[in-house]
Amino acid sequence: MCADVLASLQTPPGKGGIAVVLLKGPGAGLMLDRLFTPRYSRSHDLPGLLQLGALADNGAAIDEVVVRRFDGSVEVNLHGGPAVVKLALEAFARAGARVVPTNPADVFEPSHPRWNNPAIGGEMLHHLGCCRSPLALEALTTQWSAGLSELCASALKADCRISPDRLRSAAAGLDVMTKILNPPEVVIAGPANAGKSTLVNALVGRPVSIVNEQAGTTRDWVRVLTLFMGLPVWLTDTAGLMPEHAGLHDVDVEAMQRARQRAAQADLVLLVQDRPGQRSVDGVEGGLLLHVASKCDVAQPWPGADVAVCAEQEMGLDDLRKAVLTRLGLWAFDPSTPRAFTGRQHLLLMEAAGAIEKRAPREAAAALQAILTL
Template structure:
């Protein structure tokens, strides 16, 4: 267990007014501070009601004090929580009182109650929980993912990661790698028994099993990443194709202005919706065309930028104008733009809008006929979107939340296992290179839980937390 460098304090509830607000302190030897603030010695893990006193003995507020002695606390150090009324001024007064009381001289020792008590940095409470082995790194990240969850499915998946589901999968893979490494290292120590050891312990079979298990974890992690990050979907098309109407229909609200005037949408309109618990960040963009005034051209260029960064693009066609020559030229202009820009690799879904106004119009194979006005085709669109980004329906209940860095670490581990298989193949296996690839694969997995992690990585991760957590 790592010793905390100094005690920290912060307001642990969100800014603004609320029924309850919490000031949290973490460090060692917090009982003298608790007595100075409350006039009593709180019993461990019991809520006690009373006054929180200012320096002159007058009450700042009345509320609950909870004391969690180390190591049975969130951070692994002593933790003191003061639950007061959730007014910003009250909480600031309590915070200032904690810092002031910490400098008081304790009569018994002649020393300050808590020398060096300071304001906590963002994420520092959870960082201490990680450093004191209360949470691994994947669980610590899941704390913030649970707070930031934008859908019920994402919240449930983050809760599974916080409970250790993802970490246990990584541990299971790591244990298998360690067992395999032990066999290879033993074989290197006794080279005369090389072939017997490899065949007797089915090293190839064990490696193949590890690779399959890793592929399964990767598939679930990719699903978890979709739940966390969501899908960036851009609606593109010519002016008056119905892009804003489609955004409104998907969102179920009048978010974007809809008029018959071409070029009404000048800038991006954003809305987050969800399909089967997967967040979709839908962007309605300016109509794409070669002409237009200077302001509209800025909007069009921004539309292309968002298209290039999208996870999926919905190209909205107008069934009522498909035989118009000018409209056909505009479609060709968009097709050329999609082919020549870096948007060429972005998944594209063709939508044929205004089917209610042109029910007999032919819809090309692979496209979806819809009406943003009546809602026709919206259910089919939602399902195709999920398929387009690789969402596996019905898998949500067993998913854990995952981040991009987790996916990258899993991909590196998979590449090292693939290289290990190459070194094992053939009549004369290269066991020293095989052992090195297994070691690198284990290190990549260790980065996920924090077993192998650089200090700068920890700084980046915890700096994104809120203060007080």
Template sequence: MASIVRPDGQSSQSVSGDTIFALSSGALPAGIAVVRMSGPQAGEALRHLAGALPEPRRASLRTLRDEGDALDRALILWLPGPGTATGEDMAELHLHGGRAVVAAVETALERQPKLRRAEAGEFTRRALYNDRLDLTAAEGLADLLEAETEIQRRVALAASEGGLAREVARWRDKLLGAAALVEAGIDLAAEDEAADVNLPLEAVGALTVEMEAALARPPAERLRDGIRVVLAGPVNAGKSSLLNALAGRDAAIATPVAGTTRDVLEVPLAIGGIPFLLFDTAGLRTSGDPVEAIGVERARAAMLAADILVWLDDEPAPEQHEGAIHIWPRCDLPDRAGSRNGRLAVSALTGAGLEDLRNLLVTRARDLLPREGESALNLRQRSAIAAAVGELRHALAQAADELLFAEHVRSALVRLEQVGGGGGIEDLLDTVFNRFCVGK
């Protein structure tokens, strides 16, 4: 990492010799457009446009000029590193949000030496490299940018503020303590002195149980993609009509013709601030039509993958779907009025029972999502933690050999480092940061 001399005479650090810039606010035109710069030339570029650097971290109103031409009257901020979002020198230009204004300023910046447009996620990548956040916080920030429901926002915000990072750091500290006890025991054995071998065993055993409990939590993918709710039952049970009623639009074709739905239709939906993914499926029956038969097989596969099955039939749901929500559909018809055998009476036509169904879905979904204060682990994080747990299990199984025990504990520490972005996972970073917009 290179040491950089800033325009104010102080030194800073940079992961590279160039300085990046990008529009970091919303789509244009807008009331205000924020252009960010990060890197060793941020101060020099700001001074070129504004004439002089303002007092650090205080907004100043200046006329921005390039080659003698006035570009805009804007608020500017000078943010010397390393105490910034990226850990580098940064500057911000709060411009009038017209397309021509922003284009003129970006053109002026592009003409400056060692300045270039940022790539997707590059600001956050620099923050990672400069230890301003770890990879779990970066992933949380990406989730926060994509959040569409309240629960997604809350969980992503907790991750972006270091919730999982603190939990992993606590595990790491406990493992380091256990490793130190083991190493001390090995040293004492070499000096013919006795050590309490149970202390590291107890610590590793308790930590293994705690980490396994974390792995058993609801996954982040369920929160990001939505709770999978599959509407299933025989032909003409009213599945498509119910899906349209829940979605509030004609998402599926609903007709009295048996077998209208021949494929699985997915509809994303938020209910009570919780993301759902509703599936309309083909009616279950034996059919000589090869196309319909394929639809029926897909319907059965969707049922098996459901988080919540909504069963529309007078007969009970298949045995492998214990816990399904049983619906008494089309309760507006004279011969089907009321509730039967504890089933929830619903009419897609009149709306009867729909609010009760929505409430029931929300209640079921809350048991399938992370609880308040819990970190939701994505696939990458789960894989690293599971690998660490595997090493700890090996350590406990070979506890009689202190050298092997210590080696597995050290390997577990390496796996934990990977959760936060250490341990040689450079090949994963492009995938993570490509989720970001250019200005992040």
């Protein structure tokens, strides 16, 4: 057994190019020797030496890895797929290591002004892999380097003489951060030939859906990640919703069913039409619908439409993006606003706000301190 070895994933969980696992503790080198076979040489005692080789558990291959030994620790560089990382951590655990969460102090330079804030730092590392755009990345990392960290630190410094509303508003920010880290699903629905696929292509900036004057061109739905004002959004193009009649092919009925299923699961549905017609989509609440008048170069925007676009000439697209972000509560997003991004931070902020209102500053301070240091 190597019970004195701690194994921790140093890179954000999720899909990635590489993953780094740190084995820390006096038995780390010995543990590695049992699972690792260097490809070229066994002369592995040189500190800092990089070695290429095979990681295997009882003869079962896990990955080809690069290892580096330093100060009694071992850094194992793996391929970054979640399955490989899982297998490697399981093998280290079977060999006797204790698998622990990442300690930010192992990742960041101690000279960083926030390095003594390991709780938000660790949670940030955990969520890094969810960031789908530079703005999303900024929104997350800022909570550690300023935002939420600074709010808690300044409240502690002021002996909790701070408006509880500021803490509550940071707690409420969890809703926005959740949407930033898990991009919202926006589904484009509407009658055949309304210009849905043209609109998706114009919004994404490349041809993801086939456009044709023939009705019923889009059969299965097409989903693509795109950015609206720097914020990631999943856009789904769907088959046209046609009036059901006896002559309809089975494949059209199936395509419409799939379109309705996607719409029913969406955070927002854009009902696109070049003339007034449908006011609703089966299974979608009215509050989740945005009415889009299309082809406004040749058709008058009809009354009741929320936005008018001409996708072919790329007109009205920014108005549409703004309307979508507004409905999703993401318009005018400022990444530096202090916001909770985990349920733990949310609960502790609410607890601190309640304690300040009850005039219990020590209780409030304990909750704020816990946000920073666990």
